[in-house]
Amino acid sequence: MTTPAATDDPVAALVARVEGFVREHVIPAERDSRLGPHGPSFDLVAELREQARAAKLIAPHIVNGEHLSHRDTARVLRAAGYSPLGPVALNVMAPDEGNMFLLHKVANAAQRARYLQPLVAAQVRSAFLMTEPDGGAGSDPQMLQTRAVKIGDGWQIDGRKWLISGAEGATFGIVMARTSESGATMFLVDLDDPAIRIERVLDTLDTSMPGGHAVMALNGLRVPESRILGELHQGFRYAQLRLAPARLTHCMRWHGAAQRAQDIAVDYACRRQAFGKTLVEHEGVGFMLADNQIELQQAELMIDWCAGVLDAGQRGTRESSMTKVAVSEALFRVADRCVQVLGGLGITRDTIVEQVFREIRAFRIYDGPSEVHRWSLARRLQRDWTRRSGGT
Numbered sequence: 001m002t003t004p005a006a007t008d009d010p011v012a013a014l015v016a017r018v019e020g021f022v023r024e025h026v027i028p029a030e031r032d033s034r035l036g037p038h039g040p041s042f043d044l045v046a047e048l049r050e051q052a053r054a055a056k057l058i059a060p061h062i063v064n065g066e067h068l069s070h071r072d073t074a075r076v077l078r079a080a081g082y083s084p085l086g087p088v089a090l091n092v093m094a095p096d097e098g099n100m101f102l103l104h105k106v107a108n109a110a111q112r113a114r115y116l117q118p119l120v121a122a123q124v125r126s127a128f129l130m131t132e133p134d135g136g137a138g139s140d141p142q143m144l145q146t147r148a149v150k151i152g153d154g155w156q157i158d159g160r161k162w163l164i165s166g167a168e169g170a171t172f173g174i175v176m177a178r179t180s181e182s183g184a185t186m187f188l189v190d191l192d193d194p195a196i197r198i199e200r201v202l203d204t205l206d207t208s209m210p211g212g213h214a215v216m217a218l219n220g221l222r223v224p225e226s227r228i229l230g231e232l233h234q235g236f237r238y239a240q241l242r243l244a245p246a247r248l249t250h251c252m253r254w255h256g257a258a259q260r261a262q263d264i265a266v267d268y269a270c271r272r273q274a275f276g277k278t279l280v281e282h283e284g285v286g287f288m289l290a291d292n293q294i295e296l297q298q299a300e301l302m303i304d305w306c307a308g309v310l311d312a313g314q315r316g317t318r319e320s321s322m323t324k325v326a327v328s329e330a331l332f333r334v335a336d337r338c339v340q341v342l343g344g345l346g347i348t349r350d351t352i353v354e355q356v357f358r359e360i361r362a363f364r365i366y367d368g369p370s371e372v373h374r375w376s377l378a379r380r381l382q383r384d385w386t387r388r389s390g391g392t
Contacts, residue, residue, distance in 0.1 A: 011072045018060055018079040018090065025051045026083045030352055038201050038212030040088060042169050045210050048089035049122045058122045059091045059100070067104065070245065070307035074252045078300075081256025084208040084352065084359055091122040092253070093209070094366075095165050098246035099126045099174060106186075106230040106238055115172055115188055124171035125210065127191065130239065133162040133215065137176070139372040141236060144184055146218065148177035155179075155228075157187060157221040161214075167191065168201055168211035175218070176235050183233030187223050195221040206362040207355065244320040245310060247367045251303050251327040254363050255296070258331040261356045262292050265338040268345070279341065288337040295330040302326050318380060321373040328364045335360045 029048060034041040040048075052058050060080075061073045068076065080086040087093040096119060103116040118124045129146075131138055136145040136159075146159025157177050167173065170191050179185040189196065197219070201212040230238055266289055269280040279285040306323040310316045335357040339346035346353055364370060 011068065011075055014060055015075050015079045017055070018057060018076055018086075019082070021052065021055050021057055021090070022080065022082050022086045025055075026085050026089050029085055029089075030083060035207070037203060037207055038168070039208055039210045040085060042210065045088055048085065049091065052089050052091070053122065057090055059120050061092055061097070062100070062120055067101065070248065070310040071304055073249065074303050074307050077249055077252035078256040078259070081253035082260045084257060084355055086256070087253050088208065088210060091120075092249075093166075094246065094250065094253075095128040096126050097249055098242050099128060101245055102174070102238065102242040103229075105241060107188075110226070111188060111229065118171075125166055125169060127164050127167040127170040127173035127214075128242075129161045129164050129167075129173045129189075129216065129218075130176040131161060131163045133160055136160070139368055141176075141184075141239060144176060144178045146175070146177045148179050148185060148187065151222070154222055154224045155187065157189075157218050157223065159218050161216045161218070163202065164214045164216055165209050166211040167214040167216060168198055170211060174229060175221075176239065179235075180233050184235030184239075185232050186229040186235045186238055188227045188229050189221065189223055193221060195219055204362065206359045208359055240315070240317060243367060244316045247320045247324040248303065248306055248310070248316075250363055250366055251299070251306075251323060251331075254331050254360050255299055255303065255327065257356045258299075258334045258360065259296060261335050261338040261353045262289070262296060264351050264353055265289060265292070265341040269341055285341055288341055292334045292337055295334055299327045299330045318377065321368070321377055324367060325370045325373045328360070329370060332357075332360050332364060 026048065029044065032040070032044055034044040049058065061068050061076050067073065077087070077092055080090045080092050087097075100116065100119055103112060103119070107116055115126075119126055130141065132145055134145070135143065137143045146157065146161065148155045148157045157175060159177065164173075173189050173191050175187045175189050176184055177187060195218060197217045199215040199217055201214050204213050266280070269285050269289060270278055272279045274282070280289065302323050306316060306319045309319045335353070338353050339357050342351065342353055345351060348354060
């Protein structure tokens with residue numbers, strides 16, 4: 001992990017501070033006994049965030065109330081992601097980071113004061129309630145089953161959600177509910193409302209999310225009109241506004257983790273002897289590490305390309321789909337090779353490589369599996385061809 005030295009580049013200085021914090025405070029916490037199958041305990045998260053607050057590194061991608069550019073955010077989040085606990089400690093973890101972005105873009109002044117400001121300050125955690133079980137919304141959000149019905153001067157929400165990241169222990173959530181046959185609306189809800197119940201926390205492949213991933217029931221949840229986020233029936237549009245940058249920040253964070261796995265594998269291969277020479281001198285090993293370096297560089301360039309598209313004010317839907325597929329699959333190959341290079345050590349928890357492998361495998365599902373993105377890109381290719389050819 002290297003940072004360019006540039007005295008006239010304040011982001012380079014910020015990245016260096018993030019790198020130093022992760023190495024000094026976060027990596028030692030990776031062996032803490034309070035790490036469990038549903039992520040770090042809430043008190044461990046609080047401790048790490050107090051350390052980050054003391055270092056003035058809470059939500060470092062937001063400076064003086066404004067988000068850094070997507071390109072600069074990539075630099076910061078890659079550094080934060082060098083440990084799976086880094087994004088948690090620095091308050092740049094999903095879903096909070098994506099919710100910050102959406103609230104900044106869509107929320108009104110009162111909603112920002114009540115929900116956004118405490119979230120940015122790491123005083124609370126949040127959740128994003130869209131995905132559903134039982135044939136509901138998943139890769140296809142149009143299958144949304146949760147409904148909100150107008151009752152008096154407010155709304156009643158009923159439905160079930162699942163795989164809701166970080167819901168246990170979160171203070172508020174953004175709920176997506178159908179409000180017309182073709183439209184949906186986002187609502188801000190307090191998760192301590194008795195009408196919201198966590199049925200269970202799922203046991204999943206990944207283990208870095210505080211609160212894990214929950215199955216939730218919303219039964220007769222009443223919310224006032226003031227809890228509508230943005231405009232009525234515009235939920236699907238806001239979901240796209242949130243998802244393109246959120247796909248990209250996943251790529252940024254996990255790029256940092258894959259780089260960590262590569263660094264560990266290189267160190268091991270340069271030290272470990274077998275058949276009369278170090279592992280790295282055996283082409284079967286050295287070439288794997290070389291391929292990793294190539295794919296890490298390609299992934300970084302893809303992230304920066306898509307970030308540039310978003311920074312130019314474009315929606316970036318196509319570009320973020322392409323980047324999410326390419327980067328998630330490349331980083332998984334990197335992590336897989338690192339496990340292979342480490343051999344027996346790679347399947348143990350004596351290094352972080354085993355966890356990085358699991359987490360990046362799950363990342364290939366987050367924010368749409370590769371197959372859905374490829375299908376969407378193919379449809380766009382067909383539409384473009386039809387437009388060019390006049391439909392013949």
